[in-house]
Amino acid sequence: xxxxxxxxxxxxxxxxxxxxxxxxxxxxxxxxxxxxxxxxxxxxxxxxxxxxxxxxxxxxxxxxxxxxxxxxxxxxxxxxxxxxxxxxxxxxxxxxxxxxxxxxxxxxxxxxxxxxxxxxxxxxxxxxxxxxxxxxxxxxxxxxxxxxxxxxxxxxxxxxxxxxxxxxxxxxxxxxxxxxxxxxxxxxxxxxxxxxxxxxxxxxxxxxxxxxxxxxxxxxxxxxxxxxxxxxxxxxxxxxxxxxxxxxxxxxxxxxxxxxxxxxxxxxxxxxxxxxxxxxxxxxxxxxxxxx
Numbered sequence: 665x666x667x668x669x670x671x672x673x674x675x676x677x678x679x680x681x682x683x684x685x686x687x688x689x690x691x692x693x694x695x696x697x698x699x700x701x702x703x704x705x706x707x708x709x710x711x712x713x714x715x716x717x718x719x720x721x722x723x724x725x726x727x728x729x730x731x732x733x734x735x736x737x738x739x740x741x742x743x744x745x746x747x748x749x750x751x752x753x754x755x756x757x758x759x760x761x762x763x764x765x766x767x768x769x770x771x772x773x774x775x776x777x778x779x780x781x782x783x784x785x786x787x788x789x790x791x792x793x794x795x796x797x798x799x800x801x802x803x804x805x806x807x808x809x810x811x812x813x814x815x816x817x818x819x820x821x822x823x824x825x826x827x828x829x830x831x832x833x834x835x836x837x838x839x840x841x842x843x844x845x846x847x848x849x850x851x852x853x854x855x856x857x858x859x860x861x862x863x864x865x866x867x868x869x870x871x872x873x874x875x876x877x878x879x880x881x882x883x884x885x886x887x888x889x890x891x892x893x894x895x896x897x898x899x900x901x902x903x904x905x906x907x908x909x910x911x912x913x914x915x916x917x918x919x920x921x922x923x924x925x926x927x928x929x930x931x932x933x934x935x936x937x938x939x940x941x942x943x944x945x946x947x948x949x950x951x952x953x954x955x956x
Contacts, residue, residue, distance in 0.1 A: 681766040682757035685773060686750055689806060692738045693746050714739075719781050721788035721801035721857070737777030739804045749806045756814040759836070763820055764876075769813065771883040772872060776812020776865040783864025784808075784857050794856065803857050808865030815840050815869035820876075840866075927953045 676687055696714060703710030716729050719736035726732070740746040760769050781803055788798040817824075822837035844866055847859040875881065930946050942950070 680757075680761065681769050682754060682761065685753060685757070685770075685806075689738055689740070689746060689750060689753075693740050693743075696739065715802070719784070719803040721785050721794075721798040721803070723785070723789060726785065733778055733781050734774070736781060736804050737774075737806050737809050740806070741804055745805055749810055752810045752814060753806065756810060756817060759821075759824070759826075760813055760817045763817065765883075767883040767887045768876070768881070771886045772812050772816050772869060773806075773809040774886070775872070775882075776816075776868045777806065777809035779812065779868035780808020780861035780864035783867065784861045787860050788857065801857050803861050805858065805861075807858060808861040811843065811862045811865035812869035812872070814843065815866040816873050819870050819873040923949075923953060 676684060679687070696717075700710050700714070702708075717732055717735040717739055719732045720726050720729070740749065757769060760772070784801075784803045788794045788801050794801075818836040818840035822835065822840075824836045825833040826836065826839070828834050828839075844863065847862045847866075851859045872882075926949060930942060930950050933941060933946070
């Protein structure tokens with residue numbers, strides 16, 4: 665079991681950001697379902713725990729579980745939900761990395777998910793047709809994040825063509841337009857919250873690429889934040905950093921002269937008694953001096 669874990673750890677470490685996000689989504693899905701299984705066997709209502717990870721449209725609930733604005737984008741309501749989102753993540757992510765970097769993709773995924781979540785909350789609290797449902801409405805899934813990636817790469821290289829089954833070569837901009845249109849016309853029919861979140865993610869993807877074109881990229885700041893956050897959870901070393909005062913010219917020249925005198929003595933000893941007559945300390949000093 666340990667070997668399997670180490671192999672997986674190695675694969676995760678060398679994998680692309682697309683692979684890492686895929687692994688995270690799969691692992692979270694598996695863990696949540698295993699917990700649900702134990703909840704079922706021991707007759708415990710595990711849904712109360714899982715619900716705390718879903719994103720609520722209700723503002724009071726959101727205040728009590730602000731982390732859900734992040735956790736919801738790594739959760740899925742079923743295997744098919746997970747499967748289709750990962751297909752789009754793989755498709756869009758691979759294209760994205762042909763032109764942009766891993767930090768930018770992670771930024772798009774996370775902030776696209778946040779943008780989708782906020783758009784979902786905004787519309788459910790302020791658009792009359794959705795307000796009656798805001799109390800119980802929940803958002804779950806990586807769809808908003810995946811949409812952000814798809815729209816971002818379609819914005820960056822709109823005329824890139826991909827081979828689609830039964831349709832032939834299609835430019836990315838037409839795929840993006842089709843995706844947005846389908847979500848807009850589907851809002852009145854079913855899963856309005858999901859389609860709204862998709863559009864929110866798409867909005868971020870579009871504006872993020874436009875900001876990059878203007879020379880403004882938040883991915884560096886976001887990566888620095890994640891690094892600092894990661895460092896806070898790392899065990900602190902007991903080693904202390906000692907900051908020494910730089911030597912003055914006098915001290916430097918004095919030390920250099922002292923070392924040279926010792927080297928001269930060693931060279932005289934070699935001339936009279938041979939190299940084998942030197943002690944370990946003398947050999948080490950001679951070797952060190954020869955590297956300078």
